[in-house]
Amino acid sequence: MKKVIIIGYGPAGVTAAIYLKRTGIDPLVIGKDLGALDGYSDLVENFYGFSEPIEGYKLIQNGVDQAKNLGIEVITDSVISLKQDETGFVVKTQKKSYHSEAVLLATGKTRQTLNIPGFSKYRGKGISMCATCDGYFYRRKKLAIVGCGPYMLHELEYLNRISADVTVFTHGNELPNLTENPVVFDQILSFKGDDKITHIVTNKGEYPVDGVFIALGVPSSIDFASQLGVVVEKNNISVDQNYQTNIEGLFAAGDIIGGKLQIAKSVYDGMQAADSIYSFLKDKSKKA
Amino acid sequence: MKKVIIIGYGPAGVTAAIYLKRTGIDPLVIGKDLGALDGYSDLVENFYGFSEPIEGYKLIQNGVDQAKNLGIEVITDSVISLKQDETGFVVKTQKKSYHSEAVLLATGKTRQTLNIPGFSKYRGKGISMCATCDGYFYRRKKLAIVGCGPYMLHELEYLNRISADVTVFTHGNELPNLTENPVVFDQILSFKGDDKITHIVTNKGEYPVDGVFIALGVPSSIDFASQLGVVVEKNNISVDQNYQTNIEGLFAAGDIIGGKLQIAKSVYDGMQAADSIYSFLKDKSKKA
Numbered sequence: 001m002k003k004v005i006i007i008g009y010g011p012a013g014v015t016a017a018i019y020l021k022r023t024g025i026d027p028l029v030i031g032k033d034l035g036a037l038d039g040y041s042d043l044v045e046n047f048y049g050f051s052e053p054i055e056g057y058k059l060i061q062n063g064v065d066q067a068k069n070l071g072i073e074v075i076t077d078s079v080i081s082l083k084q085d086e087t088g089f090v091v092k093t094q095k096k097s098y099h100s101e102a103v104l105l106a107t108g109k110t111r112q113t114l115n116i117p118g119f120s121k122y123r124g125k126g127i128s129m130c131a132t133c134d135g136y137f138y139r140r141k142k143l144a145i146v147g148c149g150p151y152m153l154h155e156l157e158y159l160n161r162i163s164a165d166v167t168v169f170t171h172g173n174e175l176p177n178l179t180e181n182p183v184v185f186d187q188i189l190s191f192k193g194d195d196k197i198t199h200i201v202t203n204k205g206e207y208p209v210d211g212v213f214i215a216l217g218v219p220s221s222i223d224f225a226s227q228l229g230v231v232v233e234k235n236n237i238s239v240d241q242n243y244q245t246n247i248e249g250l251f252a253a254g255d256i257i258g259g260k261l262q263i264a265k266s267v268y269d270g271m272q273a274a275d276s277i278y279s280f281l282k283d284k285s286k287k288a
Numbered sequence: 289m290k291k292v293i294i295i296g297y298g299p300a301g302v303t304a305a306i307y308l309k310r311t312g313i314d315p316l317v318i319g320k321d322l323g324a325l326d327g328y329s330d331l332v333e334n335f336y337g338f339s340e341p342i343e344g345y346k347l348i349q350n351g352v353d354q355a356k357n358l359g360i361e362v363i364t365d366s367v368i369s370l371k372q373d374e375t376g377f378v379v380k381t382q383k384k385s386y387h388s389e390a391v392l393l394a395t396g397k398t399r400q401t402l403n404i405p406g407f408s409k410y411r412g413k414g415i416s417m418c419a420t421c422d423g424y425f426y427r428r429k430k431l432a433i434v435g436c437g438p439y440m441l442h443e444l445e446y447l448n449r450i451s452a453d454v455t456v457f458t459h460g461n462e463l464p465n466l467t468e469n470p471v472v473f474d475q476i477l478s479f480k481g482d483d484k485i486t487h488i489v490t491n492k493g494e495y496p497v498d499g500v501f502i503a504l505g506v507p508s509s510i511d512f513a514s515q516l517g518v519v520v521e522k523n524n525i526s527v528d529q530n531y532q533t534n535i536e537g538l539f540a541a542g543d544i545i546g547g548k549l550q551i552a553k554s555v556y557d558g559m560q561a562a563d564s565i566y567s568f569l570k571d572k573s574k575k576a
Contacts, residue, residue: 015336015552022334046310048303048555049337051353065339260559264303267336268556271548 002028002100004277005091007079007221011263012254013106014063015270016277017072023278028100029067029074030093032107032218034060047263059263080151082224088249094150094218101284102277105237105245105252106270107221109261114146114214118191126197127212130219131155132227135162138211144200146188147215148173155215156181167207169200171216221256234258242276243269249284251277290316290388292565293379295367295509299551300542301394302351303558304565305360311566316388317355317362318381320395320506322348335551347551368439370512376537382438382506389572390565393525393533393540394558395509397549402434402502406479414485415500418507419443420515423450426499432488434476435503436461443503444469455495457488459504509544522546530564531557537572539565 004020006013009031017027034057043053054062067074077093084090088101119127128134131145132155139162145152148170156179159166168179172187186202191212193199200207222232230245231238236258243251253269255261292308294301297319305315322345331341342350355362365381372378376389407415416422419433420443427450433440436458444467447454456467460475474490479500481487488495510520518533519526524546531539541557543549 011336018334018336045354045358046306047337048299048306048551048558049335049342049347049350049354051350051357054337059337062337062339066333066337069339070333262559263336264555264559267552270336271550271552 001087002026002098003281004028004102004104005030005089005098005100006104006106007031007082007091007224008105008107008254008256009064009067009074010060010106010108010254011063011266012108012270012273013104014067015267016104016106016253016274017067017074017270018070019271019274020277021070021072023274025278025281027072027104028098029072030077030079030091030098031064031074032078033076034064044263078151078218079221079224080154080218082228084228084247092154102249102251102280104273104277105221105225105250105256106254106266106273107256108266109220109235109255114216116188116190118193118197122191122193122197122212125195126193126210127191127214129214130223130226131158131213131215134211135159135213139163141165141210142208143167143211143213144169144207144209145213145215146171147217148175149217150177151218152215153177153179155213159213167209169202169207221252225250225252242279243273244276244280249280251280289375290314290386291569292316292390292392293318293377293386293388294392294394295319295370295379295512296392296394296396296542297352297355297362298348298394298396298542299351299554300396300558300561301392302355303555304392304394304541304562305355305362305558306358307559307562308565309358309360311562313566313569315360315392316386317360318365318367318379318386319352319362320366321364322352332551366439366506367509367512368442368506370516372516372535380442390537390539390568392561392565393509393513393538393544394542394554394561395544396554397508397523397543402504404476404478406481406485410479410481410485410500413483414481414498415479415502417502418511418514419446419501419503422499423447423501427451429453429498430496431455431499431501432457432495432497433501433503434459435505436463437505438465439506440503441465441467443501447501455497457490457495509540513538513540530567531561532564532568537568539568 003025004027006029017029020027045053081092089103091098143163143166146169168183186204190201237252253273254266291313292315294317305317308315333341369380377391379386431451431454434457456471458473474492478489525540527545541561542554
């Protein structure tokens, strides 16, 4: 059982880790492979302390090294689900599961989109990014899930419980793990329908569907948060003045909570959130 | 006439300058000689983005270089007074005077003290750090001013208006500028008195005094702020949610406004203060 798991090793996550470490709490920091970070090749010139502009990618790497050099445990893995149990939180990654008393979501904000014609049009009209959130509305329907990795399998497990007709679309990718569901390996060309989605169009044909669940790559933390019933407003996770979400022990900081999408603000958030997490854990241990 | 003068080129001042520059406003940043910075040789390991601990001094230098590389005007000089006129603010340094529409105080916090026995005991009981603030209570009294540079001369000018008996104590230093006041070059050994100060004790004798004004080195921004009637609470400059003091157009950010004395917080302050200064200047130009 960890005290705190920090999901995300950007400015907010690493700063929170550094400040927590200074209070004597050893956080576990889980971040995505740096190679997978999009949009971080831009030069940063407005964050204090660097005489020359620095690549976003390099800054993130510096932060990870900084945390490690201070003795903080940092691992590279992708979180595919976040759940609560009686003792706290269960963070499931592609490789294993971790338990903790508190969780800080500091994954930044990825504009989750799919560059396939019809995606935007039918998102929310038959296309969903979250099986746990929206699956209920598709009970016993003809469903498709798009994906090929552990996150897809995690979502598929849920969909198989609500429908006996779920087809996996790998969108041209291989499928490393076996599944008993039917699998279509075609490249998806478009999503088609009228008011709602009716078909997936691939390079080999058209497939009728009632609902499509996208589970490509790994979920965003908005997805985890949604799974737990966290209040999300305008694509920002809502937190109180202590950076705590509506779920006790679940905190969020950085771009994901909205406001200025600036490193200076994320770093500040991280520092403040660390304070709140420290207080939360202290109160919790007093009650125990 | 400058739009904004930023006093202090630490994390808050430089960050504010960078963000202002990005809005198209060219600030002038005035900071003290880096050699004069005390307490900045400590290693910084909790500010995000540096894989190895960095000397405070080096970080400040990086920040100054960063500002200059972005085309921001940064000068090294010491501010000795801050006044208001009908068009805005007059910032007087050791070398010259500058006018601006707005001022940001971001000098950090120097614990102003004097390592002479009796100083702490009689501070506020006959020893003052600000002629403009406290001079009134010492009209026509026997006064001493301790100092040797332009700041001392600035304060002396004021004291000469309220008393005909002001002696300059250089505390063993030379006096580069002439003055008509009597000058004592002795080393001060202690301040002596009963409830209040009564004597300055030097290596050559004792001098009776009613009041002693300390004007060694350069004033702190708490001193400037006091000169203007800014509300100071517990040695912190009071600001509203827009980082504005009770004087319109005078802003403050960083350690000087209190809160966490952390670089992460100063950088955040600087970013937020820049926003407010931008809005202030925009509103002002609309009215004009």
